[in-house]
Amino acid sequence: MSTDIGVWIAAFATIGLVSFLFKENPLYRVIENMYVGISAGYALTVGYDNIKNLAVKPMLQGKYSLLIPIVLGILLYTRYVKRYAWVAKIPLGLLMGIGTGLAIRGLILSQVVNQIKACFIPLNSFDNIFMVLGTLIVLFYFFFSIEHKGSAGNLAKVGRWVMMIGFGASFAGTATGRISLFIGRLQFLLGNWLGIIK
């Protein structure tokens, strides 16, 4: 059994949260509130470090243009003052513009062009034919300019079945992942805490 107080606290945190499965209880609520508080405090810390290292220090060393994002960043908090809440939309607009611009230029190449390029494979095996046709049929499912009736409807139905195979694989992955996570918690409780397994 572990003698590390951190391991004991982590064990009680784990058991407290798992106990919610059986019944909500005060231990669960205490752990939940501690966890939310500590997570928020963690985020505040990393945000502070980023602002200090990437904005304040370089600005004090002569890069005065960084005063602009510092002021804009502070303006984000005007959302809490009703009269000046509109000012917070200015830095928000800038943030959204940057993110959107970066995403658009990346999406065009990576998610559209390169994925379409990868469909240009020789149709000399069942697998290759299935891959290309499957992609086209799924794309057709999302094409609503033609009414999905008759043969178009049947094609859309096949597209839906192809997607169902993918959703089944995704569900399998999700179930696998959550089971893995719980196994990790069990390994911690039985191994690190109780010392029953290695």
Added chain:
Amino acid sequence: MKRNAPLVLSFIAGLVMILAFFFESQTLTVAENEIQNYGVILAAFALGIASVNLIQVHARNISRGTTLERVYSAILIVSLVGMALVGITKGQNHPTFQFWFNAIMAPSQSTVWALGAFYIASAAFRAFKIKNVDSTVLLISAAIVMLGGVPIGEAIWGGFPGFSKWINDIPNMAGMRGMMIGAGIGAIGAGVRMLLGIERSYLGRSE
């Protein structure tokens, strides 16, 4: 000014990002680098907004809530302030900061996600019924992929891993690719609308 300033800034920033990618120009590259740095700093400032919201809500609970609500909210605020104080004054790498990260934050986040395994088990029992072709295809695919991914599946039938890999690499891949291309085109369209100011929902309600 109230309505147009954010839209204009958003348009200029987005345009610079896109043009700098497609055209080689020293001016555009300098502008792109500067604006990206601004974005990183703004994102760092934005990390504090969740904490401010939490403090607002829970301070209200402490002043007006029931006894239990006051206790729980006090625990939250003390944890938040304590963790932030240690981190800001001593640094992220300080043993006390890492202690509370390892003792509460990491195991709690992990456990909350891990509880999903039980909800999936319960849903598997109650909700996953083979009612039509779609659900049948979904469940068969899920069963094969689940069994193919673990040694017991291979012990039951040696073909499970290969069949599971085939499902993942061929039909699943085709389906996901179709959705990816469609979603990519849709996202580009939505992004262009946002940059042109046609889509403004991210700014909230206008006064």
Added chain:
Amino acid sequence: MMERITKTDSRVIYAILLVSMIIPLLKPLGLPLTTPAETQALYDLIESIPSGTPIAISMDCSAAGYDELAPGTIAVLTHAARKGLKVIGISVIDAGPSLLQKSIEASELGQKEQGIDYVNLGFVAGGETAMASIARDIKGMYPVDFTGKSTSNMPVLNGVNTLQDVELLICVATGTPGVPEWIRQVGDPLKVPIATVVIAGLVADYAPYMQSKQLVGMVPGLRGAAGYEGLVGKLGRGTAGIDAQSVGHVVILALVVVGNIAYFATKGRGKGKGGKA
């Protein structure tokens, strides 16, 4: 009896799953495991990289997914340490640096020298924006590392100014921002090979990237971790947990089967008695 089965309390189901996962941890089944092909591909790639070459590992993993990704991450870091690669740790998720530090200390890389053989640079806010910024100027985005030491003359970062200077970027991912964003900002435009240690829930989603070679290797969840541990010859929690994973899967599938049998049995009985289906 079928009616009673359909009305089973959820807590009974939880207890069945809990007990079924504990037993194989206490008494392993010892079933053999095949390494996934994409995990073998990553192993072979790292094996082919000459000693002293820098690689980057982006710990874009939240604490929520760490239990699943830790065994694979530790195995990959051990392999990198044995190959003498220079490991540069970055992160765009706030908990990433702490989790990377834990992984490094649990692997053979922890026995090497920080600043010379590896560095944990820490977290930069901004998601995809941060990725684009880090890609073009690593030292600019990281003037100090996670421990607060200056990066300007750090030996491990000699000759590494942008992400184009690394041979491989491994993304340890639980979601967004993660693999697709790295492919968009670094993999495709800068032609840096991207690999991933990823949760099982995202394996199906990333299949198109594997087929198009935008991803060069993958360690999928606990199964991939067990496979990679076998390849490096250092069995750990991945291998130890795979039997419990087997039993967990069988229990869930059994619950689906039992649930459907009970549903169709009670549905049939309802119709037979003249009631509406």
